[in-house]
Amino acid sequence: MPTSTDQIALWDPSSFRNQPHGYVLLLLNQQIKDITFLKYLWTNAKFRVCGDGGGNQLYDALDEKQRGAYTPNAICGDLDSLRPEVQEYYASVGVDVVHDPDQDSTDFGKCLDYIQKHYRPSIPGKLVDHVTIFVYNALGGRMDHAFHSIHQLHLAISQQRRKIFLLSEEGITFLLVKGENQISLPKEVFGPACGIIPVGGPSVITTKGLVWDVTDWETTFGGKVSTSNVLNEEVVTVFTTEPVLFTVEIKAAVF
Numbered sequence: 365m366p367t368s369t370d371q372i373a374l375w376d377p378s379s380f381r382n383q384p385h386g387y388v389l390l391l392l393n394q395q396i397k398d399i400t401f402l403k404y405l406w407t408n409a410k411f412r413v414c415g416d417g418g419g420n421q422l423y424d425a426l427d428e429k430q431r432g433a434y435t436p437n438a439i440c441g442d443l444d445s446l447r448p449e450v451q452e453y454y455a456s457v458g459v460d461v462v463h464d465p466d467q468d469s470t471d472f473g474k475c476l477d478y479i480q481k482h483y484r485p486s487i488p489g490k491l492v493d494h495v496t497i498f499v500y501n502a503l504g505g506r507m508d509h510a511f512h513s514i515h516q517l518h519l520a521i522s523q524q525r526r527k528i529f530l531l532s533e534e535g536i537t538f539l540l541v542k543g544e545n546q547i548s549l550p551k552e553v554f555g556p557a558c559g560i561i562p563v564g565g566p567s568v569i570t571t572k573g574l575v576w577d578v579t580d581w582e583t584t585f586g587g588k589v590s591t592s593n594v595l596n597e598e599v600v601t602v603f604t605t606e607p608v609l610f611t612v613e614i615k616a617a618v619f
């Protein structure tokens with residue numbers, strides 16, 4: 365869940381740049397396109413987990429000299445993708461390698477369970493009531509995996525203590541909740557292109573801060589969907605009757 369004040373859900377997708385109480389970085393199994401971006405995310409994160417073959421991707425993206433500076437807290441999954449030499453290396457440097465053979469749940473889900481069990485966000489003198497998780501490389505590969513990632517965003521709404529952002533070098537995607545959402549989108553980080561996608565079924569939305577704003581606009585697949593929209597302000601407000609996906613480009617200059 366986002367931070368909320370008086371029923372307004374507040375979203376800060378640029379918090380991967382610097383977050384006072386830290387965030388969790390979850391690395392999935394897709395090729396790392398830009399290691400500079402991953403290193404940037406890594407440095408600001410407080411806790412890092414790889415989903416199964418995500419461990420191979422990390423291992424392969426770094427040379428021997430750099431590898432020791434980028435060791436995750438854990439690698440979790442059914443471990444059918446993690447190569448033996450990669451597993452051996454990370455186990456030997458103290459990474460918690462967790463094998464869960466269950467074939468009714470995904471490595472992504474197993475990683476979220478691990479994070480819930482092992483990571484408590486903290487900030488001195490302040491109550492932190494949710495965990496922010498940036499998931500790197502959750503979209504854009506196999507379509508069933510991409511939809512599973514979107515499914516995890518829906519699960520996170522009912523699991524109120526979790527706020528998940530799916531991000532890559534290209535953009536960031538997250539699920540807006542029913543009601544009013546206020547999204548902070550600094551223009552040096554995001555844009556111009558964005559979209560609002562009714563992944564959970566028909567919804568009625570009202571927006572403020574976009575070039576093509578809409579009012580009481582029914583959105584549904586087969587009806588109308590706002591893609592190729594453009595940011596017009598640094599704070600965008602979306603009122604929605606059902607959860608809808610918000611997606612926005614990240615500027616390469618950020619990292």
Ligand SMILES: Nc1ncnc2c1ncn2[C@@H]1O[C@H](COP(=O)(O)OP(=O)(O)OP(=O)(O)O)[C@@H](O)[C@H]1O
Nearest residue numbers: 392393415416417445470471472502503505506509
């Ligand atoms: N091509 C991809 N696109 C998007 N996400 C991916 C892709 N490949 C893997 N993932 C994510 O990374 C996690 C770990 O991937 P890995 O390939 O190790 O899993 P897997 O258990 O072998 O997958 P499966 O059995 O579904 O093929 C997956 O649970 C999935 O969330």
Ligand SMILES: Cc1ncc(C[n+]2csc(CCO)c2C)c(N)n1
Nearest residue numbers: 441442443444466467468469470471
């Ligand atoms: C209805 C149904 N569909 C697919 C799977 C397969 N499956 C889902 S998660 C998972 C593990 C992937 O690492 C596997 C193999 C299932 N069990 N039940």
